[in-house]
Amino acid sequence: MRNQHASSEGEDEAEARPNLLKYYVRVARRRKWLIAGITAAFVLLGLLISFLMTPQYTATATIEISRETDQVTTFQSVERDVSIGDQEFYQTQYGLLRSATLAERIATQLGLVDDPAFFEMFGALNEENPAFELNGDRFVAEGRGERIRKAGAILLENVAVQPARLSRLVDIAFSSPDPVMSERIANSWATNFIETNLERKVQATAYGREVLQRQLAEYKDRLDESQRQLVNYASQQGIINLPASSSGEGGGVQERSIVVDNLAALNAALSEATADRIRAETRFRQSSVGGSSPEALANDAINSLRQRRAELAAQYENMMVRFEPGYPAAQALQEQISELDRAITVEERRITSSLESGYRQARARENALQSRVNALKDEFLDLRRRSISYNVYQQEVETNQALYDSLLQRFKEIGVAGGVGVNNISVVDAAKVPQEPSSPRLLLNLLLAIVSGLVVGVLAALGLEQLDEAIGDPxxxxxxxxxxxxxxxxxxxxxxxxxxxxxxxxxxxxxxxxxxxxxxxxxxxxxxxxxxxxxxxxxxxxxxxxxxxxxxxxxxxxxxxxxxxxxxxxxxxxxxxxxxxxxxxxxxxxxxxxxxxxxxxxxxxxxxxxxxxxxxxxxxxxxxxxxxxxxxxxxxxxxxxxxxxxxxxxxxxxxxxxxxxxxxxxxxxxxxxxxxxxxxxxxxxxxxxxxxxxxxxxxxxxxxxSSYGYEYGYGYGRDDEGVAA
Known part of the structure; x- marks a missing residue:
């Protein structure tokens, strides 16, 4: 039951709620004379304005503006990407096309500033203003500046800059009562814009040369000062660096310290002395073990003595086969062998003493070189500490040198490009003398008047309907x-x-x-x-x-x-x-x-x-x-x-x-x-x-x-004469 009741209430509300379209139609029918009257008044007003308006002729010139990048320096960090600045660039160009300076330049070039007919054509001839005082058929010389500003303002009021969508083309349209004047001004606007663009580039080049020249002098002073500071510091600290061959990616000349060279040489000598000491020590140790050193084995005197001893030892052995050790001849051989052993021992000792002396000399040389290397290491570490400030001065010199070289190169480039005029603006279509007036457009004005009258009439009808408190509908x-x-x-x-x-x-x-x-x-x-x-x-x-x-x-x-x-x-x-x-x-x-x-x-x-x-x-x-x-x-x-x-x-x-x-x-x-x-x-x-x-x-x-479409149906079933059907 509750759902049925809610459903019936919803249906009642839906029935009671008026149809908006029908409501508007009923309001229009009720207020039709008001809407018709307002529309007629707007039509009459549109006709009156159209007939009273002075015919205007519009001439249009089309130019192309190409995007280009103007750079005075080549430092990438201060330049934005071209694609980011496209919109900004073109908006700037459109603003320059509507600049007062350009309009005043055109007015002066075409002689409009001194033409009374021009100011009279646009209703700007104010005889009470001293600047527009006439001397015969020409203006007086005083007040020309004010006339230039006024003429520029008139041109700006009647020019239209219309960029073509999604292209680099721009239409420059000028409207005036004189078709020939419209054509002259539209073409002059395009050509003067191109000329001012070139002039700005020339001025920018000259300005860039002046700026770069001042910067070159400034960076030259900086470079000289930094070099003087580097030399003075090196002299004070006793830092002597020798130039080396070009190296690295930049190919610059790298410097090296004398201490580094000495240390490298002493390290090489130390390594060699250590190797000599090891070899001498090895030979000395070997000679201490029973004369088995290579020097002893290779000695000719020792080898001869050993050979003689071997021969005597062989004779002694043969004799011992037949005789006793006390045999005089055998004793004589034994004494010769002992004499040979003593001679061999003396030779071996002499060789060992020589090897020991060599070993001691090698060790002394190694120790001396080691002491010198240690001293050079301390000297090198001290040099490293003193070279910190030296490197700072050195980096400053290199930075100033790089900046100076870059500016000098850019200065040379501007000097070459200064005489070449590259223009990114060109005329695509020159303006032609219009044959028919662009305004007033009678049909368009009538259409606008009708639409405006209908809109105002409907709004007025709806407003009166809202203000009307009368009960008009069931x-x-x-x-x-x-x-x-x-x-x-x-x-x-x-x-x-x-x-x-x-x-x-x-x-x-x-x-x-x-x-x-x-x-x-x-x-x-x-x-x-x-x-x-x-x-x-x-x-x-x-x-x-x-x-x-x-x-x-x-x-x-x-x-x-x-x-x-x-x-x-x-x-x-x-x-x-x-x-x-x-x-x-x-x-x-x-x-x-x-x-x-x-x-x-x-x-x-x-x-x-x-x-x-x-x-x-x-x-x-x-x-x-x-x-x-x-x-x-x-x-x-x-x-x-x-x-x-x-x-x-x-x-x-x-x-x-x-x-x-x-x-x-x-x-x-x-x-x-x-x-x-x-x-x-x-x-x-x-x-x-x-x-x-x-x-x-x-x-x-x-x-x-009725505003809600309420239809009265009590006459249903009867014909036009009131007889039951």
Whole structure:
């Protein structure tokens, strides 16, 4: 059940929510004359402006601007990549094309500064200004500077710089009343821009040479100073470096220290002395072991002695075979052998002593070289410490030398390129004398005027629609006032009165109130209320017609109905019965009890009426008593329904008093006739009197004025002559 209820509420909201497109169409239909009037005014204004405008002729010259990189130095660290600066470069060129300096140059070159016709053509000839004072047909010499500025401003106001999208082409368009002048100025603009570009390059080259020349002198002084500092420091510290051959990637001359050379030489001698000492020591050690040194083995004297001893030893052995050791000859041989052994020993000792002496000399030489190497190492470390500042001075000299060489090379390049003019701007198409005016364009102006008029007209219509507080559509009763819609009543046109229209059962008015009666049957548990009043915010909104129509419709449905005129200030019910209002409601409220004498019959409508009676001096005071409640109760004994035509709510206490004595109130609201704020205030007064409001009836409704596409369909089923189909 809850889901069904939510679904039904959503459908109601969707139905109540207007279609925006239809809303705009309805607003346009309602405000069509306003929109048409504003559009027509804009069209007339566009025509007037077009005919009053001076024809303008536009000449266009096309140039090409190529991207190039201007570098005074070749240092890559201070140059941005070309692709990054493209946009900036072209925007700069467009700005230069619209520079005041260029415009003033063109004005001076073409003689426009001294041409009165030029200033008069553009409406800038101010005779009160001393600068435009004429001496015959020419300007005076004074004030030429001001005329140059004025002429440049005029040219800038009438020139258009139009870059072609995604290309290097730029159109220079100039407009003026004279086609020949437009052509001259457009071409002069292109050529002068090229000339100024070349002049800027020449000036930049000359300026670059001057700057580089100053920088060369400055860096030459820096280089000389750094070299002097290097030499002075080397002299103070005793640093002597010898030039070496070119080496390294740069191919520069590297210096080497004398200490380094000496240390290298001593290291080589030390290594050789150490090797000699090892060899001498080896020979000495070998000679100490039984004379087995190579020197001893290679000695001829020792070898001869050994050979002689061997021969004697062989003879001694042979003799021992035959003789005893004491044999004289054997003893003699033994003595010779012993003598030879002593001689061999002496020779070996002499050789060993010689080897030892060589060994000691080798060791002494090694120790001496080692001491010298150690001393040179200490000297080298000290030199390294003193060379730190020397290297700093050396690096400064090399840096200054590199900068000086680079600037000198660039200075030579600028000197060569200074005489060559390379221009990156060229004329693609020269301007031609225009044959037809570029403005005014009548068709375009008319189209703009129509579009502008329609836009302004629609905005004005929508604005008035928003400012309009009138209730114009049935949906607005619920949306703005919170009132249930009982029905809509069409506006009666022609000579027929509402009474005649209600008597015609085929009329739209009859169908409308029949529908309201049907909806009224759902307002209470017992169907159509027994007693109700019909009121409105102010007079002439259709409340009397509504009360009369509902009473008539109820009577035709076979019910006994009495229509009571409760508007004792401006009575109207008595006109329906073609009687006067000498006797009626005011008589009863004043104390008279004979009701029958206060009513009158309307047999053609099938109902009974009660007029308002004589107009009392204070109607509200009569309504404050309980006589009205008694009257309604007595009437309901004889009638099925009591319908009271109530006075309007605003400014009167009558309507709330009557509303508090009936079951409820039907509220009539004139379509497009009253502001919603007034209706809200009136409804608030009724609610403060505890009155029950059954709903609202939108009277005098015209479907064609509805903003929400509400269609009135009560005439369905009848042909054009009102006959049932």
């Amino acid at each position: 949906n607005e009763l619920k949306q703005q006032l919170g009132l249930p819609l009982l029905g809509t009543v069409p506006k009666v046109t022609g000579t027929d009165s509402p009474r005649d229209a209600l008597l015609d059962r085929k009329s739209d008015l009859f169908d409308a109130y029949l529908s309201i009666q049907t909806n009224l049957g759902f307002t209470t548990e017992h169907g159509i209320p027994k007693s109700f009043s019909v009121t409105s915010t102010r007079p002439a909104e259709g409340k009397s017609t509504t009360s009369f129509a509902l009473a008539t419709s109820l009577a035709r449905s076979g019910r006994k109905v009495i229509l009571v005129d409760g508007d004792m200030r401006s009575p109207s019910v008595h006109h329906l019965g073609e009687v006067d209002h000498d006797r009626g409601l005011s008589n009863y409220l004043a104390g008279e009890d004979d009701i029958n004498s206060l009513t009158f019959s309307m047999p053609d409508l099938g109902l009974t009426g009660m007029s308002a009676g004589p107009i009392p001096p204070n109607a509200a005071q009569l309504l404050t008593s309980n006589r009205l409640s008694n009257l309604i109760n007595r009437l309901l004994r004889d009638y099925d329904h009591v319908v009271i035509d109530s006075p309007p709510v605003m400014g009167l206490a009558d309507a709330p008093l009557i509303a508090s004595n009936v079951e409820g109130v039907i509220y009539a609201i004139e379509s497009h006739g009253i502001r919603s704020s007034q209706v809200k205030a009136a409804l608030a007064r009724l609610r403060s009197a505890n009155a029950r409001i059954f709903g609202g009836v939108l009277t005098k409704f015209e479907p064609q004025k």
